[in-house]
Amino acid sequence: MELGQGLDLVSLGSQLLVGLSRAMILFVVCAGLSFVLGVLRVPNVAHGSLYMIGAFAAYSIFRFFGSSTGGFWLALILAPFVVALVSLIAERALFCHLYQREHLMLLLFTFALMLILGDLVKLTWGPEYCSVVPPKVLRGSISVFGSSLPRYNFFLLIVGPLVAVALWFFTNRTKIGKISRAAAVDREMVGIIGINVSWVFAAAFVIGCYLAGLGGALVVPTVSVCLGMDHDIIIEAFLIVTIGGLGNIWGALVGSLIFGVTHSLGVLLWPQFAIVFPYVAVVIVLLLRPRGLLKSVW
Amino acid sequence: MFKGIINLKSVWPIWAILIVLLVLPPILPRFYTYILAVIFVTSLLAMSLNLVLGHGMIFQFHHGVFYGVGAYTTALMLSKTSLPMWIGFVAGPVVAALVGLLIGWFCIRLTRLYFGMLQISLGSLIWAIAFRWYAFTGGDDGIHGIPLPSLISSLNSAYYFILIILVICLVALYLILKSPFGTTLEAIRDNPQRCEAVGVNVRRHQLMAIVIATFFAGVAGVLFVVLEGSVFPDLLFWVLSLEVFIMCLLGGWFTFSGPILGAAIMVSFRTFVGIYTEYWTLILGIILILLIFFLPEGVMGYLLEKFKPQAKEVGERRSE
Amino acid sequence: MLQVEAVDKSFGDFMAVCQANLSVGKGELAAVIGPNGAGKTTLFNLITGQLWPDRGKIIFRGEEITGLPAYEICKKGIARSFQIVNIFPRLTVFGNVQVAVLSQQRRSNNIFSPAQSLAIEETKSILESVGLSDKATSVAGSLSHGDQKILEMAIALGNEPELLILDEPTAGMSPEETAAALELIKRLASGRGLTILFCEHDMDVVFSIARSIMVMHQGRTLIQGKPEEVRENREVQEAYLGGE
Numbered sequence: 045m046e047l048g049q050g051l052d053l054v055s056l057g058s059q060l061l062v063g064l065s066r067a068m069i070l071f072v073v074c075a076g077l078s079f080v081l082g083v084l085r086v087p088n089v090a091h092g093s094l095y096m097i098g099a100f101a102a103y104s105i106f107r108f109f110g111s112s113t114g115g116f117w118l119a120l121i122l123a124p125f126v127v128a129l130v131s132l133i134a135e136r137a138l139f140c141h142l143y144q145r146e147h148l149m150l151l152l153f154t155f156a157l158m159l160i161l162g163d164l165v166k167l168t169w170g171p172e173y174c175s176v177v178p179p180k181v182l183r184g185s186i187s188v189f190g191s192s193l194p195r196y197n198f199f200l201l202i203v204g205p206l207v208a209v210a211l212w213f214f215t216n217r218t219k220i221g222k223i224s225r226a227a228a229v230d231r232e233m234v235g236i237i238g239i240n241v242s243w244v245f246a247a248a249f250v251i252g253c254y255l256a257g258l259g260g261a262l263v264v265p266t267v268s269v270c271l272g273m274d275h276d277i278i279i280e281a282f283l284i285v286t287i288g289g290l291g292n293i294w295g296a297l298v299g300s301l302i303f304g305v306t307h308s309l310g311v312l313l314w315p316q317f318a319i320v321f322p323y324v325a326v327v328i329v330l331l332l333r334p335r336g337l338l339k340s341v342w
Numbered sequence: 343m344f345k346g347i348i349n350l351k352s353v354w355p356i357w358a359i360l361i362v363l364l365v366l367p368p369i370l371p372r373f374y375t376y377i378l379a380v381i382f383v384t385s386l387l388a389m390s391l392n393l394v395l396g397h398g399m400i401f402q403f404h405h406g407v408f409y410g411v412g413a414y415t416t417a418l419m420l421s422k423t424s425l426p427m428w429i430g431f432v433a434g435p436v437v438a439a440l441v442g443l444l445i446g447w448f449c450i451r452l453t454r455l456y457f458g459m460l461q462i463s464l465g466s467l468i469w470a471i472a473f474r475w476y477a478f479t480g481g482d483d484g485i486h487g488i489p490l491p492s493l494i495s496s497l498n499s500a501y502y503f504i505l506i507i508l509v510i511c512l513v514a515l516y517l518i519l520k521s522p523f524g525t526t527l528e529a530i531r532d533n534p535q536r537c538e539a540v541g542v543n544v545r546r547h548q549l550m551a552i553v554i555a556t557f558f559a560g561v562a563g564v565l566f567v568v569l570e571g572s573v574f575p576d577l578l579f580w581v582l583s584l585e586v587f588i589m590c591l592l593g594g595w596f597t598f599s600g601p602i603l604g605a606a607i608m609v610s611f612r613t614f615v616g617i618y619t620e621y622w623t624l625i626l627g628i629i630l631i632l633l634i635f636f637l638p639e640g641v642m643g644y645l646l647e648k649f650k651p652q653a654k655e656v657g658e659r660r661s662e
Numbered sequence: 663m664l665q666v667e668a669v670d671k672s673f674g675d676f677m678a679v680c681q682a683n684l685s686v687g688k689g690e691l692a693a694v695i696g697p698n699g700a701g702k703t704t705l706f707n708l709i710t711g712q713l714w715p716d717r718g719k720i721i722f723r724g725e726e727i728t729g730l731p732a733y734e735i736c737k738k739g740i741a742r743s744f745q746i747v748n749i750f751p752r753l754t755v756f757g758n759v760q761v762a763v764l765s766q767q768r769r770s771n772n773i774f775s776p777a778q779s780l781a782i783e784e785t786k787s788i789l790e791s792v793g794l795s796d797k798a799t800s801v802a803g804s805l806s807h808g809d810q811k812i813l814e815m816a817i818a819l820g821n822e823p824e825l826l827i828l829d830e831p832t833a834g835m836s837p838e839e840t841a842a843a844l845e846l847i848k849r850l851a852s853g854r855g856l857t858i859l860f861c862e863h864d865m866d867v868v869f870s871i872a873r874s875i876m877v878m879h880q881g882r883t884l885i886q887g888k889p890e891e892v893r894e895n896r897e898v899q900e901a902y903l904g905g906e
Contacts, residue, residue, distance in 0.1 A: 085455075087455065142634065142635075147455075148591060149634050149638060152591050152630065153631065155588060156626075156627040156628075156634070157631075158627075159626055160624055160627035162623060163621045163623050164624065166620075166621065167621065167624075275580075279462070279466055282459060282462055283466065286456075286459040286460065286463060287463075290456070290459070316476075317471075317474050317475075319470050319473070319474060320470045320471055320474060323466055323467040323470045324467065326466075327463055327464055327467050330448075330463055330464075334448075334452050334460060518773045520776050520777055520778065521774065521775060521776060521777055522764045522771075522772045522775070522777045523770065523771055523773040524773070524777065525760065525764065526761055526765070526770040526771075528750075528752070528753065529750045529753060529757070529758075529761040532753060533748065533749065533750050533751070535712070535748065536744070536748045536749065536750065536817070537761070538731070538732040538733050538736075539710060539712070539732055539736060539741070539744075540733075540736060540761060540762040540765050540817060540818075540820065541736035541737045541762070541765040541766065542733055542761075542765050542770050543731075544733070547771070550771065554773070
């Protein structure tokens, strides 16, 4: 990235587009976190680890198919399912027995899960940095409004809204989505009308984690995949979910956009402190609206 | 005034532990002395968090920030100014408490999880600044080789210094908890609405508790500088805060001394299991899960339940 | 002593309290009655600052207290008990009352002296006056429901109020406990010279001890007057007593 060039329109434009495309990945991850938070009322600390697993799994699948274009698509589809499977096992084997317990115990559990998953990743993939180049169709740059944007980022800009629409469809048009939305608002009610709340929670948890895995798979071509990426993403995801309104998926979208755009502006204005910009934005938002921009489901 | 509350006879096990800790350093290998000192520092940090967490039910998710702020303040004062050193040592806790007041003032409007989330955000801002401001904080390298007074620059003397400060702080924390302030804080934990109805300004009271807790976290930060002679941004990172949080839950957050136990378990675990395998966090995670399922009150809570007669001496009404 | 003037409070579209008026004189034992959902508890919550009114004025001893936070109103001399038991379940009975006494003595923020040695006499005498002395060291959460309701009152007394507001003090009590609680209320009113405002379901209870009765119906004040006046009022009979 060209740093500190001042404020000419072209670099502003391309920087904004890069920021927006990064926001799309954040959105996918945060929507999952927010979904789990809304339904289960637990800040899932292990969400970042699942994202990391998604990234490593996508990396391996992609490499297995010799970095071919088909392998990339396959990785994008399979890796989130690997993550969903991991989360399903954790949920059914352990987590589901804790729903009646003190809230902090659930938090503690997700922390323990984070520790375990982190080390399992280290065992499986080792501590090396892994990076790949995007498949041929998504390599190179294209020109958008006079500023050049890597094709892959353009691809992300398409995927993000697609995921948003899919989520909207899921929560508003499918039965399980409606039930989980109802469970987010009033879990007693869902229990009363005779739905097995435990399975609703399981479904919500797995879907949330699937999104974490998808985010991880999407991020692979843009960064080097490594241990520790779980810690970095989870704090950002927490902040985004908070400014968006806990449990509100659209809030996650708004929060991600704010985070991504302020970061890219930071890169442009004061590269050294670029990572500080989104934090400042978050703090400003929270000072004005402590409960987040959009209505929280709590 | 305090005689009634600290019954000298009933605390003989504490005296015994203290004497053992005092005679250990000359006999123990350096490494173990160092680990003990790390446990002391971490204990104080966990105890300070538990003042607001276990006794106040305030979800202070990012307590580590105040530890880091205390450490950074002292480190900067010692290495960048020529002021007398004791000013640096006092400034650490004071600045930590001021930052605690500022952050607490914004967060206290919210409750529980929202409080915690807002606090993580504000704390992360401080981390991000320290992480990037190379000219001032050394950025991600941190600050190393901080000049310390010669009196406490050797490991053994640092050990004694830390132990003395720890004991003073623990006594202070104990007295605070047994004071009207502490009683009221626990009453707020149990029922904030009722507290408001008996004339307690709940938010101001909680804010005061946060300031006190952050002050002691700042003290722990200073002790860290004394022990390590360096600071780095990880002190401000949320992972550390979460670990301290876990120490309280692990040791028993409704008990007074549980966090010390939690800190001791975590630190020794990391150190000694870390020698044998690099996958110690995996084992820690598994142990945590076992604890959640089988000892939800924490280790100390479990011990207190199990040995009820002793429970009264430790002074927890919960176990009566 | 207490004047409530044309107070409104709505929750969304629902007018919980609408044009409520109430006046309580010094030393009076006054009651608010009304069917379930008439807005009695809401009215009390408005007086003691748990809720803020949308409109109207609340005046206590010539001073407007509308919209003050609950803890300030308490410091002005109004203490209350709650309909649903609202105590500190993990503290001892003694500790429950002590918290209130310490707050009354402006000692809640004292961090320099042990709580063990403060407010002992005051707390003991309150526990004695309500008859909970022998349970002082029990954990409050383990008491029977009747005792918890009494403890509710004891906590309120800890604030040495001039006006004591009791929200259904006998709710859920057995007949014997109810009788004892009523004795206690009467004794507090006459012995301590407390002004007491309470609300109650049980008509017999109200008409046997109250000097002044305010009737609420669908959030409105129908009438306030002496028990005889209330009993004879036609509007009340139609709306509430069902033409008794």
